[in-house]
Amino acid sequence: MRVPFIDLKAQHAALAEPLRQAMAAVMAECAFVGGHWVRDFEAAFAAAVGAHHCLGVGNGTDALAIALRAAGVGPGDEGITAANTFIATAEAITMAGARRSSSIAPTTI
Numbered sequence: 001m002r003v004p005f006i007d008l009k010a011q012h013a014a015l016a017e018p019l020r021q022a023m024a025a026v027m028a029e030c031a032f033v034g035g036h037w038v039r040d041f042e043a044a045f046a047a048a049v050g051a052h053h054c055l056g057v058g059n060g061t062d063a064l065a066i067a068l069r070a071a072g073v074g075p076g077d078e079g080i081t082a083a084n085t086f087i088a089t090a091e092a093i094t095m096a097g098a099r100r101s102s103s104i105a106p107t108t109i
Helices: 008-029 035-049 060-070 087-095
Strands: 078-080 099-101
Touching: 060 087, 078 087, 087 099
Parallel strands: 078 099
Antiparallel strands: none
8 A cells, every 4th residue: 555655736736826826926026035025924923823923034044043042042052963963953053152062872873
């Protein structure tokens, strides 16, 4: 029996037309960074999750770095991560000003 991992086509179908319309509006205004589209997203997302604030970012590395800074991580701190993590994890620790560290035990490889 073949069990699909995830049916992206089915998920996209319900959102296809609203996404096309939203992308067309953004393209028509050439509003690719910042502006009212981002402010509208941040307000809607904050409301959806019950938060007072939301900050839209361009990638996961920035999201991790901002979260670390918001938590007070900075120079003099140590960020411990798994040795086989994606590079963004270690990079975000460095971007926050902390020293990154990772190790694995030879018996658990």
